[in-house]
Amino acid sequence: MNSKDLIVWLIPFFPLLGAILWGVFGKYFKNYSGYLGSIFIVISFILSTVIFFTVAYGHGFTSTLYPWIDASYFKVNISTTVDRLSVIMLVMVTGISSLVHIYSIGYMKDDKGFARYFSYLNLFVFSMIMLIMANNFLLLYVFWEAVGFCSYILIGFWYEKKSASNAGKKAFIVNRIGDFGFALGVMLIFVNMGTLSYSSVFSGIHLLPPYLITTIALLLFAGAIGKSAQFPLHVWLPDAMEGPTPVSALIHAATMVTAGVYLIARCHIIFSYSPDASNVVLIIGGTTAFIAAFIAMTQFDIKRIIAYSTISQLGYMFMAVGIGSYAAGIFHLVSHAIFKGLLFLTAGSVMHGMSGELDLRKMGGLYSKMKKTAITFIVGGLALSGIPPFSGFFSKDAILASLFNKGDYFFWIIGELVAFMTAFYIFRLIFNVFFGESHVDKNLHVHESPDVMTIPLIILACFAAVFGFIGLPPFDHSIFYNFINKDFANSFNFSPAVNNYPWYLLSTVSVIAGISGIYTAYVFYIKKSFNLEMLKKRFKTIYALSFNKLYIDEIYDFAIVKPMKNFSVFLWRVVDSFVIDGAVNGIAQWISVTSSKVRKVQNGMLMSYVFTLTVGVIALLAYYFVR
Amino acid sequence: MNVNVNDYLAVASIIFCIGALGVLIRKNLITIFLSLELMFNAANLGFVAVSEYLNLMSGDIFVIFIMVVAAAEAAILLGIAIAFYREKGTINIDKANELKM
Numbered sequence: 200m201n202s203k204d205l206i207v208w209l210i211p212f213f214p215l216l217g218a219i220l221w222g223v224f225g226k227y228f229k230n231y232s233g234y235l236g237s238i239f240i241v242i243s244f245i246l247s248t249v250i251f252f253t254v255a256y257g258h259g260f261t262s263t264l265y266p267w268i269d270a271s272y273f274k275v276n277i278s279t280t281v282d283r284l285s286v287i288m289l290v291m292v293t294g295i296s297s298l299v300h301i302y303s304i305g306y307m308k309d310d311k312g313f314a315r316y317f318s319y320l321n322l323f324v325f326s327m328i329m330l331i332m333a334n335n336f337l338l339l340y341v342f343w344e345a346v347g348f349c350s351y352i353l354i355g356f357w358y359e360k361k362s363a364s365n366a367g368k369k370a371f372i373v374n375r376i377g378d379f380g381f382a383l384g385v386m387l388i389f390v391n392m393g394t395l396s397y398s399s400v401f402s403g404i405h406l407l408p409p410y411l412i413t414t415i416a417l418l419l420f421a422g423a424i425g426k427s428a429q430f431p432l433h434v435w436l437p438d439a440m441e442g443p444t445p446v447s448a449l450i451h452a453a454t455m456v457t458a459g460v461y462l463i464a465r466c467h468i469i470f471s472y473s474p475d476a477s478n479v480v481l482i483i484g485g486t487t488a489f490i491a492a493f494i495a496m497t498q499f500d501i502k503r504i505i506a507y508s509t510i511s512q513l514g515y516m517f518m519a520v521g522i523g524s525y526a527a528g529i530f531h532l533v534s535h536a537i538f539k540g541l542l543f544l545t546a547g548s549v550m551h552g553m554s555g556e557l558d559l560r561k562m563g564g565l566y567s568k569m570k571k572t573a574i575t576f577i578v579g580g581l582a583l584s585g586i587p588p589f590s591g592f593f594s595k596d597a598i599l600a601s602l603f604n605k606g607d608y609f610f611w612i613i614g615e616l617v618a619f620m621t622a623f624y625i626f627r628l629i630f631n632v633f634f635g636e637s638h639v640d641k642n643l644h645v646h647e648s649p650d651v652m653t654i655p656l657i658i659l660a661c662f663a664a665v666f667g668f669i670g671l672p673p674f675d676h677s678i679f680y681n682f683i684n685k686d687f688a689n690s691f692n693f694s695p696a697v698n699n700y701p702w703y704l705l706s707t708v709s710v711i712a713g714i715s716g717i718y719t720a721y722v723f724y725i726k727k728s729f730n731l732e733m734l735k736k737r738f739k740t741i742y743a744l745s746f747n748k749l750y751i752d753e754i755y756d757f758a759i760v761k762p763m764k765n766f767s768v769f770l771w772r773v774v775d776s777f778v779i780d781g782a783v784n785g786i787a788q789w790i791s792v793t794s795s796k797v798r799k800v801q802n803g804m805l806m807s808y809v810f811t812l813t814v815g816v817i818a819l820l821a822y823y824f825v826r
Numbered sequence: 827m828n829v830n831v832n833d834y835l836a837v838a839s840i841i842f843c844i845g846a847l848g849v850l851i852r853k854n855l856i857t858i859f860l861s862l863e864l865m866f867n868a869a870n871l872g873f874v875a876v877s878e879y880l881n882l883m884s885g886d887i888f889v890i891f892i893m894v895v896a897a898a899e900a901a902i903l904l905g906i907a908i909a910f911y912r913e914k915g916t917i918n919i920d921k922a923n924e925l926k927m
Contacts, residue, residue: 803926805919810850 225314377425427459484517622716
C-alpha cells in the first residue's frame with residue numbers, strides 16, 4: 200500500500216473511528232466528542248484536499264483494500280475509485296461536514312444526546328465518503344442504504360417527539376420505494392453483464408440492447424428519485440426538517456440528497472446511451488423544480504421553505520444531467536451545497552436565537568438583533584436567487600444556458616419561471632424574518648448565536664460569494680468545466696447544441712427573472728402596496744393548492760396509506776384473528792376436549808391399572824389364538 | 827398313571843389364573859404379593875415341564891434365575907409395603923390412588 204492509497208483509506212477511517220468511539224464510549228467523552236469529532240472530520244477534509252490536488256495534477260486511480268466477496272464469478276472488492284468527479288464530491292462533503300460539525304458544537308450544546316449526535320453524524324460522513332468513493336455497484340448500494348439509515352436516525356434524533364420519529368419513518372419508507380428500484384437495477388446489471396465493477400460495466404454497457412440499457416437507467420434513476428426527493432417521492436424531505444437543523448443542512452441539503460445527482464453523473468455512460476431514460480430524468484427534474492418552488496412560495500415554516508427550495512434546486516440538477524450537461528449539474532450541486540448549507544445553518548441560527556420558533560409570521564425585524572446571521576442569510580439568499588456575482592448565478596446559469604442552447608425551450612422557460620419563484624420565496628422569507636415590523640413575542644429574548652456557530656456561517660458565506668468564479672461564463676471554457684469534463688468526455692453526446700447564443704444574453708434573462716422575483720417580494724412584504732388578503736381571496740384555488748402542497752400528502756394518504764391500512768386491518772381482523780388464530784385455537788381445543796375424555800383412564804387406582812393390563816394381555820392372547 | 831407335559835401345563839395355567847385373580851380382587855398388599863409369587867411359580871412350573879419334555883437344560887436355568895430375582899423382588903416389595911404402611915397407616919391397596927397427574 201503506497202502513500203496515496205493510505206491517504207485515500209484514512210479519509211473514511213477517521214469518521215468511522217469517531218462514530219465507534221462516541222457511540223460506544225460516549226459517556227466518557229461527553230463534550231469532547233464534539234470537539235474531537237470535528238477534528239476528525241477536519242483531518243478527513245485536509246486529506247481529501249491532498250487527494251484532490253494529487254488527482255488534479257496527476258491521474259485518477261483505484262485502490263483496493265481487500266476482496267470482500269469472492270464466489271466463483273461473483274467478485275466484489277472493497278475498493279475505491281478516485282477520479283475528478285469523486286474528489287470534487289469528497290472535498291465538498293468533508294468541507295461542509297467540517298463546518299456543520301463545528302456549528303453543531305454550539306447548536307447541540309446541553310443536549311443530553313450530545314455524544315450520540317456526533318456518533319451518528321460521524322457515521323453519516325463515513326457512509327457518504329464511502330458512497331462517493333465506491334467503485335462497484337454493490338458497495339455503492341450498501342452505502343446508499345447506509346446514508347439512508349443515518350438520515351433516518353438523525354431525523355428521528357429527538358425520538359421522544361412523536362412527529363420526529365414519524366418523520367424518520369416516513370423518510371425511511373419513502374426512500375425504500377426508490378431503493379427497491381435501485382436494487383433491481385443493480386441486479387439487472389449483474390445478470391446481464393456478470394460484473395458490478397464500474398469500469399467493466401461502463402465499458403461494456405453499449406453492447407446491451409437499447410431497451411435493457413433504458414430499463415437499467417430508469418431503475419437506477421428510481422433510486423435517485425427517492426434519495427434526492429424528486430417528484431413523486433419528494434414528500435419525505437419537508438418532514439425531515441423535524442431533525443436537528445445542522446442535520447438538515449448537511450444531509451438534507453448539501454450531501455445525501457445530492458447522491459442521486461452524483462449517481463447519474465457517475466453512471467453518465469449508461470444514461471448517455473439511453474436518450475429515453477435521460478428524457479425521463481429531464482421531465483422529472485423540470486416538474487419537481489416547478490412544483491417545489493410553487494409550494495415554497497406560500498409556506499410559513501422557514502425550514503420547510505428551504506426544504507422545498509432544496510427539492511426545487513435538485514430538480515435543476517436533474518434537468519442538467521437529463522440533458523447531458525453533467526458538468527453543469529455537478530457545478531450546481533457543489534455551489535448549491537455551499538449556499539443551501541449556509542441557508543439551513545443560518546435558519547438554525549435564527550431558530551437558536553428565537554428559542555426554537557420557526558413560523559415566519561412570528562418574526563420580523565431581526566436584522567438589528569442578529570446582524571451576522573442576517574447578513575450571511577442574505578448572501579445565501581442572493582446566491583440562491585442567482586444574482587451575480589454570487590455562486591448560484593453562475594451555476595444556475597450554466598444549466599439554463601445549456602437547456603436553451605440544446606434546444607429545450609420548454610424546460611428553459613420552466614427554469615426561468617422557477618428562477619423567478621425562487622427569488623420570490625427566499626426574499627419573502629428574508630423580508631419577513633429580518634425586516635419589517637417585529638412580531639416577536641415580547642417575552643422572548645432574541646440573541647445572536649455564539650461564535651462557534653457564526654464563524655462557520657461566515658466561512659460558508661464567503662464561499663457562497665466567490666465559489667462561482669471557477670465557473671465563469673461561458674461555462675464550457677471555465678476552470679471547473681475543464682477540470683471535470685475530462686471525466687465526462689467519454690460519454691456519448693446524445694443531445695448536441697443547436698444554438699450558440701452568447702451567454703450574456705441568456706444571463707440577462709435569468710438576472711431579470713431573479714431581480715423581478717426579489718422586487719415582487721419587496722413590493723408585497725416591505726412596501727405592502729397590495730392587500731395580500733385580497734390577493735389570496737382572488738387567487739383562492741391557486742393559493743390553496745400551493746399552501747396545501749398540491750395535496751400530494753393527502754392524495755398519498757387517500758390512495759396508498761388508507762387502502763394499505765384498511766387491508767392491514769382486514770388481514771388482522773379476518774385473516775389473523777379468524778383464520779390463523781382459529782386454526783391454532785381450534786386444534787388446541789380439539790386436543791383439549793379429546794384428552795379430557797381419554798384422561799379418565801388414568802384414575803390413579805392401582806387395581807384398575809392392573810385390571811386394564813390383564814384385560815389387555817387376555818385380549819392379545821385371544822387375538823393370537825383366534826387369528 | 828402317566829403324567830405328560832400337558833397336565834403340567836394345565837396345572838401351571840390354573841395356578842397362574844388363581845394368582846392373577848388374586849392380584850385383581852384382593853385388597854391386602856401382602857396377599858397381592860403372595861398372589862404374584864403364585865404367578866411366578868406357575869410360570870416356573872411351565873418352564874420346568876417344557877424343559878423336561880424337550881430334554882433341554884435352558885428352562886431349568888431360567889427357573890433358577892427367576893427364583894433368585896423373585897427373592898430379591900420379594901424383599902423390595904416388602905420394603906414398599908412397609909413404606910406404604912408408614913405413609914398411609916394401612917396396606918389396603920385402594921389407598922394407592924395417587925398415581926395420576
